[in-house]
Amino acid sequence: MKIALLGYGRMGKTIEKIALQRGHKIIFKVDENTKEYDIKTADVAIDFSIPSAAFNNISNCLNNDVPVISGTTGWLDKYPAVTKLCNKKDGGFIYASNFSLGVNIFFELNEQLAKMMHQLEEYNISMEEIHHTKKLDAPSGTAITLANGIIKHTNKKSWNLNVTNSDSQIPIIAKRIDDVPGTHTVAYNSEVDSIEIKHTAHNRSGFALGAVIAAEWLYGKTGVFTMKDVLGLK
Numbered sequence: 001m002k003i004a005l006l007g008y009g010r011m012g013k014t015i016e017k018i019a020l021q022r023g024h025k026i027i028f029k030v031d032e033n034t035k036e037y038d039i040k041t042a043d044v045a046i047d048f049s050i051p052s053a054a055f056n057n058i059s060n061c062l063n064n065d066v067p068v069i070s071g072t073t074g075w076l077d078k079y080p081a082v083t084k085l086c087n088k089k090d091g092g093f094i095y096a097s098n099f100s101l102g103v104n105i106f107f108e109l110n111e112q113l114a115k116m117m118h119q120l121e122e123y124n125i126s127m128e129e130i131h132h133t134k135k136l137d138a139p140s141g142t143a144i145t146l147a148n149g150i151i152k153h154t155n156k157k158s159w160n161l162n163v164t165n166s167d168s169q170i171p172i173i174a175k176r177i178d179d180v181p182g183t184h185t186v187a188y189n190s191e192v193d194s195i196e197i198k199h200t201a202h203n204r205s206g207f208a209l210g211a212v213i214a215a216e217w218l219y220g221k222t223g224v225f226t227m228k229d230v231l232g233l234k
């Protein structure tokens with residue numbers, strides 16, 4: 001496929017490497033200095049840019065009939081508008097807060113655990129996410145997906161960043177340390193014991209491979225999809 005990379009930072013560069021290994025062509029790489037480009041020449045676009053640019057990048061693809069994958073986090077207030085545009089244009093779109101296969105299994109495990117724990121009032125739930133110091137948003141998109149997975153199956157109503165002790169909210173502690181690619185922990189603590197599930201990314205290759213697999217899967221399809229569709233987890 002002819003792939004356009006919208007964002008050519010840590011993720012854009014890792015995706016390029018994996019896309020080339022899988023026999024794709026990178027036809028252009030866009031960053032904030034790119035003046036003009038013709039998105040129509042791409043078979044598919046992959047956006048890993050910055051929160052303030054994602055909506056324009058995605059809309060430009062959909063308005064030009066180019067299917068688009070987005071892994072950019074921190075722009076989800078505009079997700080309903082993207083869904084509407086994608087359906088209106090009969091386009092193709094996938095967003096995932098985390099494209100790695102391991103994290104998508106972890107999302108399923110998190111929901112199963114939440115279902116089992118929700119009657120056990122003696123356990124307090126909390127979450128922690130750790131990322132590199134260059135990350136622009138907090139909590140991470142992955143942490144928000146995990147929190148929403150818990151909210152779906154328990155009496156928790158929302159999440160709260162860096163605030164502990166609330167009955168109706170899930171506290172998420174966000175830490176920024178060196179070049180940590182992404183570590184997420186969900187913990188249930190009682191007086192007598194603790195249960196923890198944890199995903200640790202060792203590098204960015206898992207995110208990048210998942211994004212390229214999603215792009216290959218989306219090509220030729222129309223609709224708004226998630227990684228559950230791509231991985232057959234529905």
Ligand SMILES: NC(=O)c1ccc[n+]([C@@H]2O[C@H](COP(=O)([O-])OP(=O)(O)OC[C@H]3O[C@@H](n4cnc5c(N)ncnc54)[C@H](O)[C@@H]3O)[C@@H](O)[C@H]2O)c1
Nearest residue numbers: 007008009010011031032049053071072073097098099207
């Ligand atoms: N979904 C996932 O699996 C996943 C995994 C890792 C990172 N992310 C997210 O992806 C995004 C990028 O992460 P990163 O580590 O590569 O960041 P980065 O800062 O290394 O790269 C972002 C790039 O976007 C470019 N950019 C700025 N404005 C732009 C514009 N208008 N159009 C296109 N590009 C523009 C910047 O030049 C920069 O190179 C972040 O939001 C991050 O949270 C998601």
Ligand SMILES: O=C(O)C1=N[C@H](C(=O)O)CCC1
Nearest residue numbers: 073097098135140141142182
């Ligand atoms: O490095 C980042 O930034 C990451 N962002 C995603 C998130 O916010 O969850 C995925 C993990 C890495």
